[in-house]
Amino acid sequence: GESVGLHLPTLSVQEGDNSIINCAYSNSASDYFIWYKQESGKGPQFIIDIRSNMDKRQGQRVTVLLNKTVKHLSLQIAATQPGDSAVYFCAEIDQTGANNLFFGTGTRLTVIP
């Protein structure tokens, strides 16, 4: 099956610094990628997505970068705030195939005030 993995299970950053969360995937057929944020007691919440025909997409304080050559995805959070503390999951899907959404293990981001 497909594998979506994260390089680091935990990440601690100082408030105001930028955060970078990385993700590797193995299915070269995946054409749609999503980053989710999960806070304690809540379900995964959509942050930002990117299609495989793009290599960068920006949102409010977040940027997703996609490197299809090395099958790598990253989420950059600018000026990290305490409210950003959560577990972040990347997910991939091959929308043209019969697959469903596949998630990575998750990275716990802790923002130090």
Added chain:
Amino acid sequence: EAGVTQFPSHSVIEKGQTVTLRCDPISGHDNLYWYRRVMGKEIKFLLHFVKESKQDESGMPNNRFLAERTGGTYSTLKVQPAELEDSGVYFCASSQIRHFGYTFGSGTRLTVV
């Protein structure tokens, strides 16, 4: 717009007992998905309904798990008999378009003792 609702939020049962989890998707969403996160691991796909039909149940662990979606509205996931390894957080998600625009519920934390 009401989100995806799951009941109960927590359930603690003894090994061998039966538990039924419920998911109410967003009204009008034909696609309903069940996922599970076992402690410290990735969120794994269980199955996907389109209306009342099971589109893909390839992620169901074994025949102790039974999912239904009678009438194409809410869905139930029954575990019978529960085993210790069934402990985890069970998430439900729904979407209007297949494999796009998922909205997740807050999950049901199941603990089997």
